[in-house]
Amino acid sequence: MNEMNINYFTPDWSHKVILIVEDTETSNLFFHHALRQTQAELIYAESGTQAIELVLQDKDEIIDLILMDINLPHKSGLDATREIKQKRPDLPIVIQTAYTNDYNDTDAYGAGCDDFILKPIRLTVLYNTIAKFLGK
Amino acid sequence: MKTAEFITKVLIVDDVKTNIVKMKDALLESEDYLVIGANSGRSGIAKAKAQRFDLILLDIIMPDLDGFEVCNELQSYEPTRDVPIIFLTSKNDPESIIKGFRSGAVDYILKPFSKEELQARVKVHVQLKKTREELIHAKEMAVVAAKAKSLFLANMSHEIRTPMNGIMGMIDMFYQTKLDEKQKEYLKIIDVSSENLLCIINDILDFSKIEAGQIEFESINFSVSDEVEEVIKVLSYKAKENELLLQSKVQEDIPKVLIGDPVRIKQILINLINNAIKFTSEGSVSVQVVLLETNDFTTRLKFSVVDTGIGISEAGMARLFKSFSQTDASITRKFGGTGLGLAISKNLTEMMNGEIGVDSKEGEGSTFWFTAEFKTSSEKEVIESAKKSIQEGSKQKEMHILVAEDNVINQRVARFNLERFGHKVEIAENGIEAVAKFEENNYDLIFMDIQMPEMDGMEATLKIREIEKAKRPGIEIPIIAMTANTMKGDKEKFLDVGMNDYIGKPFKADQLFSLLERVIKQGKK
Numbered sequence: 270m271n272e273m274n275i276n277y278f279t280p281d282w283s284h285k286v287i288l289i290v291e292d293t294e295t296s297n298l299f300f301h302h303a304l305r306q307t308q309a310e311l312i313y314a315e316s317g318t319q320a321i322e323l324v325l326q327d328k329d330e331i332i333d334l335i336l337m338d339i340n341l342p343h344k345s346g347l348d349a350t351r352e353i354k355q356k357r358p359d360l361p362i363v364i365q366t367a368y369t370n371d372y373n374d375t376d377a378y379g380a381g382c383d384d385f386i387l388k389p390i391r392l393t394v395l396y397n398t399i400a401k402f403l404g405k
Numbered sequence: 406m407k408t409a410e411f412i413t414k415v416l417i418v419d420d421v422k423t424n425i426v427k428m429k430d431a432l433l434e435s436e437d438y439l440v441i442g443a444n445s446g447r448s449g450i451a452k453a454k455a456q457r458f459d460l461i462l463l464d465i466i467m468p469d470l471d472g473f474e475v476c477n478e479l480q481s482y483e484p485t486r487d488v489p490i491i492f493l494t495s496k497n498d499p500e501s502i503i504k505g506f507r508s509g510a511v512d513y514i515l516k517p518f519s520k521e522e523l524q525a526r527v528k529v530h531v532q533l534k535k536t537r538e539e540l541i542h543a544k545e546m547a548v549v550a551a552k553a554k555s556l557f558l559a560n561m562s563h564e565i566r567t568p569m570n571g572i573m574g575m576i577d578m579f580y581q582t583k584l585d586e587k588q589k590e591y592l593k594i595i596d597v598s599s600e601n602l603l604c605i606i607n608d609i610l611d612f613s614k615i616e617a618g619q620i621e622f623e624s625i626n627f628s629v630s631d632e633v634e635e636v637i638k639v640l641s642y643k644a645k646e647n648e649l650l651l652q653s654k655v656q657e658d659i660p661k662v663l664i665g666d667p668v669r670i671k672q673i674l675i676n677l678i679n680n681a682i683k684f685t686s687e688g689s690v691s692v693q694v695v696l697l698e699t700n701d702f703t704t705r706l707k708f709s710v711v712d713t714g715i716g717i718s719e720a721g722m723a724r725l726f727k728s729f730s731q732t733d734a735s736i737t738r739k740f741g742g743t744g745l746g747l748a749i750s751k752n753l754t755e756m757m758n759g760e761i762g763v764d765s766k767e768g769e770g771s772t773f774w775f776t777a778e779f780k781t782s783s784e785k786e787v788i789e790s791a792k793k794s795i796q797e798g799s800k801q802k803e804m805h806i807l808v809a810e811d812n813v814i815n816q817r818v819a820r821f822n823l824e825r826f827g828h829k830v831e832i833a834e835n836g837i838e839a840v841a842k843f844e845e846n847n848y849d850l851i852f853m854d855i856q857m858p859e860m861d862g863m864e865a866t867l868k869i870r871e872i873e874k875a876k877r878p879g880i881e882i883p884i885i886a887m888t889a890n891t892m893k894g895d896k897e898k899f900l901d902v903g904m905n906d907y908i909g910k911p912f913k914a915d916q917l918f919s920l921l922e923r924v925i926k927q928g929k930k
Contacts, residue, residue: 295571302578340563367566388570392577
């Protein structure tokens with residue numbers, strides 16, 4: 270049996286705020302359950318425009334990281350990433366997508382994201398990727 | 406009765422009315438054409454532009470516009486450019502005949518004409534035109550279909566992966582709840598099944614992409630030993646699970662940096678090693694990479710995956726690399742898989758000018774191998790030495806360089822760097838100015854921005870190449886494109902208009918330095 274998947278290390282992100290930008294309910298539920306147990310505070314947006322609005326309202330810069338889907342209504346995650354990076358270049362954005370076009374990650378990094386993960390996302394990958402920015 | 410759309414329409418342009426009548430009679434005798442006459446060059450042009458013809462018979466000697474002028478006019482007008490023109494004339498001197506073909510005519514018939522010859526030639530050219538149109542149409546349809554397929558695949562992949570995200574994510578969450586041994590075992594089965602499903606989806610998508618010719622290969626610097634090491638790392642836990650030894654050996658004198666697509670190499674290796682692990686119950690799986698040949702341009706390598714597994718029969722080997730084939734249907738039941746893995750690997754190796762094969766004996770293990778060709782990289786060494794030269798402040802052989810660039814900051818950056826390397830620099834603000842300066846001065850090299858006001862870099866390059874052709878054929882000044890937006894295929898576009906190389910903005914000083922070294926070296930040859 271492969272033990273790797275069974276004993277997880279759960280990071281401690283209490284006092285950290287993560288913005289989840291995702292419009293698919295099942296994916297949202299996974300992020301919700303996976304990240305809630307890290308003690309992080311979670312906020313949600315379901316479109317690119319909503320994500321930008323939330324960042325603009327965040328005058329005190331309490332958001333520590335954004336988990337951004339690409340395929341979103343109104344404004345794509347790539348466009349949203351570009352706009353947010355103009356306002357807050359230091360805010361880490363992790364793009365997560367189910368698109369597998371060979372050069373998607375190039376597009377994502379071109380838009381200014383800090384990391385890129387492909388769906389389906391395994392829990393360890395999710396934790397390890399975010400830990401690069403928020404610590405363990 | 407043919408409808409107007411399908412009827413073949415012929416235009417006859419001749420200033421002598423009886424000639425028109427004679428030709429018309431000759432043509433109608435053989436085929437069901439719609440023939441229209443025009444008794445001057447001007448009227449011919451007007452009629453040709455007003456409706457679609459399949460062929461034009463054109464006299465040369467006419468008052469006002471002669472046949473050559475009519476031909477030029479029709480050739481320079483997009484909607485009439487592809488209408489075949491046959492000159493029908495009494496001008497039988499070789500110069501006129503050559504001039505006729507040069508001006509774009511498809512055929513040249515002498516007056517007095519033979520009726521049968523006219524009928525036959527017209528028929529052939531009408532047929533050729535129709536065939537050409539059908540080919541163009543078929544090609545357009547194929548391009549549209551390929552685009553639709555590729556879009557479909559991208560969407561399909563997205564649609565499947567989205568629910569898979571929910572499934573696999575929640576499996577991981579499930580592991581963290583209190584589970585008894587039975588539940589853990591069941592969950593593990595779901596987990597493995599979902600991983601397998603994902604592999605199958607990836608295989609099918611890859612295979613469809615190959616079939617549609619949609620697989621793209623990158624050309625980047627990579628190190629073979631690093632890539633092999635990474636593959637071994639990824640698969641070592643799987644080998645350990647099966648109590649197998651997984652090891653690798655990369656021949657030492659393989660060039661450290663090669664240019665190719667490391668992702669594809671890894672994909673093939675992972676596929677072969679996964680198979681080897683699947684079919685080996687005890688012993689080891691080892692990966693070997695040897696150098697077949699290397700020179701300044703290309704390097705050929707052979708990768709082998711050697712296992713101590715069940716081996717394959719002669720008959721089995723023959724079927725191995727075909728799509729949807731495993732040596733035995735029972736294998737699918739026992740070991741799983743789509744049977745696409747080896748077919749994909751075969752296609753990928755062929756795209757890298759390589760071969761794939763297997764040596765095996767039933768019961769004695771198998772060796773799966775493939776060869777692949779890469780570009781030999783010297784870029785790393787070049788950049789290293791360029792860095793050193795810049796640090797030491799060394800100068801290059803002086804060149805007189807024109808920089809066509811509209812952005813003031815970029816002008817300054819280019820000037821600063823080029824002067825630092827010992828060159829004389831002049832600036833042009835746009836394409837028009839670049840062409841004018843090129844005509845007035847004697848430069849050794851031109852840097853050309855692509856997007857500029859007035860006239861862009863592509864157009865300016867075309868103009869410069871034209872001027873060179875007229876003034877000093879055979880001698881071309883090196884033109885280097887400078888651009889910030891490099892998309893796939895852009896480089897080809899730059900080369901197509903006659904540029905020699907390109908450098909992406911923003912560029913580093915060492916990149917610029919090594920590019921200039923290359924230009925100087927080529928100039929010496």
